Amino acid sequence: MKIPAKLKRMLTQLGFLMIVAIIAWQELHRPPIKSPSDAYPYLTSISPALVKQCIHENRTAPTIPLEELIAIRSTIPESEAQALINQLKNQVPFSAIDWGLLSKVTQNKVKRHKEILNQYTYYQPNVYKFPVIGTTWFGDSFGADREGGIRRHEGTDLFGKEGTPIVSICGGKVEQLGWNRLGGERVGIRGDDGNYYYYAHLKSIATTLVKGNRVQFGEPLGTMGHTGDALTTPDHLHFGIELPNGQWINPYPFLAVWQYWDEEKGS
Known part of the structure; x- marks a missing residue:
């Protein structure tokens, strides 16, 4: 029995859509990238x-x-x-x-x-971007006591003027957006490298951001502030890096080099 040409086209299109759907499902359910322990x-x-x-x-x-x-x-x-x-x-x-x-x-x-x-190209030029656009100062405070030793500082605080622009250090997907108790106005980006990048205490969040949507390298995320538990501290960005296994690592050495690359580019 000969299959009509129109039906053939429909079956071909249906097969193509099924393949696309399978690929999309696999991408959505792909396990997080695991990093070697060393x-x-x-x-x-x-x-x-x-x-x-x-x-x-x-x-x-x-x-x-x-x-x-x-x-x-x-x-x-x-x-x-x-x-x-x-x-x-x-x-x-x-x-x-x-x-x-x-x-x-x-x-x-x-x-x-x-x-x-x-x-892991953190120290190569033009792969990651320094997150603060403007004057800032910061030190290595990772692991310092917080709330009287109840918890440890799991990031780096970058201090500057309220309203200083904050940008994404890499491409990725918006995973968290809006208020929480500690971070105040915060943005969480799942980077293309599999890591979770946390930007907290923002004064405002960019209105272009939508949870689940992609962001690009250097895309505006918001502005520096002191929201959340930073209400009584100077304005700053709390920047954190969480690995897919849930471990927070020290961002300081990366930030220092990214700032250097950005300054070199601007000089």
Whole structure:
């Protein structure tokens, strides 16, 4: 029996719609991206000063990838690190480095750190954006006592003038929006990297934001304020990073480097 051409077209369209629906369902129900247990402890242990040193060094030797410089300098002492970097400056590929007397354990550690820096691009330029547009100051207060030691500070406070614009550090999806007791007016973004980025104590939230919708790198989220439990403190943005496993990590080293990249771009 011959199937009419119109019915064929309808069946083809129905099949296409079913495939799209299956793909969409899989995306919506895909489990969160899991991070290796060694990735973030290493990333947050790197001092911003060392990253900036490697950025300057990369400018004098641009053929050496930044992640190779950071991996070497953050893992082994200066005297041993320089011998390896000199080889890279002489066009020796990382894979062909003469490790000298360094143990196999140390060699594997450097290689693993290079892999992490390649995969988690927090220290690369133009991948993440500093969240405050304007004058701000901040320190490393992660883990400090809050409410008399009842809880710990799970982020970094960036102080500035009320109304200072706040933007998204990366692309992602709006997961939380509006008021809660501690954060006041807050925005929560599930980044494209799988992490949850928390922006709290805002004076106002951008009216363009809709829960469930996407935001882009650098998109306005709102303005700095002191809402929630920050009512009696100076105006500031509380910025937090929560991994898919529910662990909050220290944003300070990332923020310091993102600010540096932004300042470099503007200079």
